[in-house]
Amino acid sequence: MPHREELAGFLRSRRARVRPEDAGLPRGHRRRLSGLRREEVALLAGVSSTWYTYLEQGRRGVNPSRQVLDSLARVLRLDDDETRHLHRLADQAAVDAGIDADLSPAELARELVYLSEEIPYPVYAADVHCDVIAWNRATIGYYTDFSQLSAERRNMMWWLIGSPEARERLPDWEDDVQDVVARWRRVSASVADQARLRAQVAEYRRISPEFAAWWDSHDVREHRTRGRRFNHPRLGIVTLRLIVVDSAEMVPSSFVVYHAPVTR
Structure with a gap:
């Protein structure tokens, strides 16, 4: 496929x-290349190293979403003309493969998680109600196996305040x-289903006095990178850095949370 090769x-x-x-x-002393390595681009863009390698190799079945392309443009320091060119190449490659390039926010979020299956650290997608809509295998070890929870309990906020397991897994639970x-x-202001939001808040206030106090404080916070400690059942205490991806194509309905090892 010529467009896929051109993109690569x-x-x-x-x-x-x-x-x-x-x-x-x-830079280090053993670097043979003057530019970035593939795995460095993948880490900075929040995608799987294997997936990015396949993208650069022009393989079939690797179809970046628009928010991933924007992340790559940022990491590769593309100007406006180059960014538009990148999007055109990716769109044409998708057309060549007979793939619809336009996905819903939830589908885009799930795609990012699917592409992160090989990452040994948690990657999960959630929506504005905190429902966990996708997760990789590593999420199970650090958080919980959401597949074992009923659909109405497959929710990060409920798990944090309603499951004793959360206090065991998170040493800094509070x-x-x-x-x-x-x-x-902060996100709640953009929730379309306000009736469900009010029902959630009422339930969470009932089961957790801590939640009630924190909710009533009206403190708001942007999705910023921060550290989080985990008590992993096999690895012991592990500190990871949370990186939230919520591009314009997913906001306000979905976002993806990546976890990366803290190196310094």
Whole structure:
């Protein structure tokens, strides 16, 4: 497919011109390439290293969504003309493959999680009601197996305040939950189904006095990167960095939460 090959070549050429120090990465002494490595682009863009490698190789079945393309454009420091060119190449490659490039916010979020299945750290997608709509295998070890919960309980807020397991898995449970409540407070202004939101808040207030106090404080917080400690059943205490992806195509209805190891 010529457009897929052109897309792959364009990505390789842009990656080669970005210096590690421009991306906030150490150059090191054993680096043979002047530009970024594939795995570095993948990490900075919040995608699987294997998936990005396949994209650069022009393989079939690798179809980046618009928000992933925007993330790649940011990491590769593309200007406006180059960004539009990147989107055109990806759209035409999707047309060549007979794929609809327009996905719903939830479908885009699920696609990101699906592409992150090989990552050894949690990646999950949620909506504005905190319903967990997709998760990779690593999420089970750090959080819980959401597939074992009923549909109405497959909700991150409910799990945090209503499941004893959450207090076991999160050593800093109070700080973590207070942070999530403040984030949800901000998002709640854009919730279309206000009746369900009010029912959720009423239920959570009933089962958790801590939630009631934090909700009533009206503290709000943007989706910012922060650390979170986990008590992993096999690995013990592990600290990961939360990175929330909520591009314009998913806002306000969905977002994806990545977890990365804390290296410094």
